[in-house]
Amino acid sequence: MKPTIKLGSKYTLKGLLLGLIVGSLAGCSATTTIDEYRPTGEAIDLNTNEKIVVLGRRDAGHYETDREFINCVAKRMQGADIGIVPEQQFIDSIYPWFEPRTAPKGLPRLKRLMQDPLIKGQVDSKAVRYLVWIDGSTETLDQGGSISCAIGPGGGGCFGFAQWDKLSVYEAIVWDMTNLQEMGRLRVDSEGTSYLIGAVAPIPLLTPVKSNACTSLGNQLKSFFSAP
Amino acid sequence: MLKTKLDKTVIRLSAAILLLAILSGCSSSASVQINNDFPTVLAEPQPVSASIVFDKSFSTYIAEPNKNTVIDIGTAQVKLLSNAFTGLFNEVEFVTSTEEISGANSLVIIPSVREVQISTPSDNYLNVFEVWIKYNLEIQTSSGETIDSWFMPAYGKTPDAFMASKSNAIEEASIIALRDAGAKLMLDFYRIPAIYGWMMEQKILEESK
Numbered sequence: 001m002k003p004t005i006k007l008g009s010k011y012t013l014k015g016l017l018l019g020l021i022v023g024s025l026a027g028c029s030a031t032t033t034i035d036e037y038r039p040t041g042e043a044i045d046l047n048t049n050e051k052i053v054v055l056g057r058r059d060a061g062h063y064e065t066d067r068e069f070i071n072c073v074a075k076r077m078q079g080a081d082i083g084i085v086p087e088q089q090f091i092d093s094i095y096p097w098f099e100p101r102t103a104p105k106g107l108p109r110l111k112r113l114m115q116d117p118l119i120k121g122q123v124d125s126k127a128v129r130y131l132v133w134i135d136g137s138t139e140t141l142d143q144g145g146s147i148s149c150a151i152g153p154g155g156g157g158c159f160g161f162a163q164w165d166k167l168s169v170y171e172a173i174v175w176d177m178t179n180l181q182e183m184g185r186l187r188v189d190s191e192g193t194s195y196l197i198g199a200v201a202p203i204p205l206l207t208p209v210k211s212n213a214c215t216s217l218g219n220q221l222k223s224f225f226s227a228p
Numbered sequence: 229m230l231k232t233k234l235d236k237t238v239i240r241l242s243a244a245i246l247l248l249a250i251l252s253g254c255s256s257s258a259s260v261q262i263n264n265d266f267p268t269v270l271a272e273p274q275p276v277s278a279s280i281v282f283d284k285s286f287s288t289y290i291a292e293p294n295k296n297t298v299i300d301i302g303t304a305q306v307k308l309l310s311n312a313f314t315g316l317f318n319e320v321e322f323v324t325s326t327e328e329i330s331g332a333n334s335l336v337i338i339p340s341v342r343e344v345q346i347s348t349p350s351d352n353y354l355n356v357f358e359v360w361i362k363y364n365l366e367i368q369t370s371s372g373e374t375i376d377s378w379f380m381p382a383y384g385k386t387p388d389a390f391m392a393s394k395s396n397a398i399e400e401a402s403i404i405a406l407r408d409a410g411a412k413l414m415l416d417f418y419r420i421p422a423i424y425g426w427m428m429e430q431k432i433l434e435e436s437k
Binding site for chain 2: 058062063064066092093094095096097099100101102118119122
């Protein structure tokens with residue numbers, strides 16, 4: 001006797017559909033890795049009147065650390081106990097010394113800048129104790145498949161299948177603006193594949209690669225500091 | 229019957245308008261006017277007096293880097309450079325022609341734009357919009373003797389974003405390029421060998437020490 005599988009049953013169909021959705025969504029999760037270096041395992045003490053500024057590096061030729069990502073990390077770190085100075089507000093207050101051309105790339109240059117009483121005064125007036133530099137980008141690595149959409153008087157639709165891989169790599173460096181030293185480094189790598197299925201209506205199954213990188217980096221940076 | 233026909237017409241018209249709006253968003257031409265304010269420079273001015281000549285061609289400058297792009301930077305560059313020169317010299321006067329110079333100042337600076345260039349993701353195969361503004365500063369003594377003709381390039385870029393318009397991206401890149409011009413001026417003006425030599429001659433550096 002041949003084994004038979006009843007696919008007509010209402011519950012089997014629902015189960016298959018559910019399995020397909022869960023399977024698709026599971027395929028849309030990003031793999032995120034964080035590497036961290038700090039001289040001590042203890043969190044950095046942050047007084048109530050001390051603040052942090054998160055800045056993006058924008059001096060590379062072929063990419064730019066986007067402001068949206070910087071705002072996202074800053075938002076993650078900000079809480080009742082950690083005060084964050086907005087990026088643009090800090091850069092404007094110290095113009096033109098933190099523009100892509102003039103921003104210090106290393107501690108020796110920062111030390112020289114902080115010898116200027118005007119610059120030091122401005123940093124102190126903003127109560128900025130720590131500066132977090134973030135450098136990196138999100139890039140599309142590989143893409144495949146094709147999808148085409150058409151529209152006419154009778155209606156329209158999209159047909160096909162497309163997929164693409166995204167990789168986010170960001171590095172964060174924490175500088176102490178008072179003692180003018182490096183307090184630690186973090187690196188986040190997040191990778192995932194997104195899909196677009198054209199079945200009359202386009203169905204996107206997007207992997208939040210950048211968002212995952214932001215969440216992971218923001219949470220990890222937050223754990224760097226301990227407020228009273 | 230009439231109502232159904234009317235409904236269909238409305239739907240088609242709405243679809244056409246939507247399509248037109250989407251296509252206009254994908255337009256390859258851009259016309260940008262920059263009216264931004266710029267932050268005050270944080271610098272101690274040197275004990276030098278200067279007259280800055282912003283002539284009409286400079287203050288109303290409209291760049292056309294290619295046939296599809298127009299960038300009006302005249303007003304913004306006057307604001308930006310006025311701010312930067314105020315941070316460089318402790319006495320500055322801004323005039324619109326050399327005839328208006330009071331004569332009491334030791335330097336006369338006449339800025340001009342040599343060229344504006346842009347590069348879009350379709351040109352550079354990168355996900356960035358780039359703007360270059362190439363300035364020239366004619367630096368003279370109050371007696372009209374040329375000290376130097378200084379070439380001052382400025383650069384700005386902004387990342388391409390999904391569904392973002394080309395105009396917005398070029399505007400953003402132009403603002404960054406203008407800010408870069410201010411940074412370049414503040415960083416390098418007193419490093420120009422001819423200016424350094426002139427200041428040594430005038431014993432300004434010794435005074436400021």
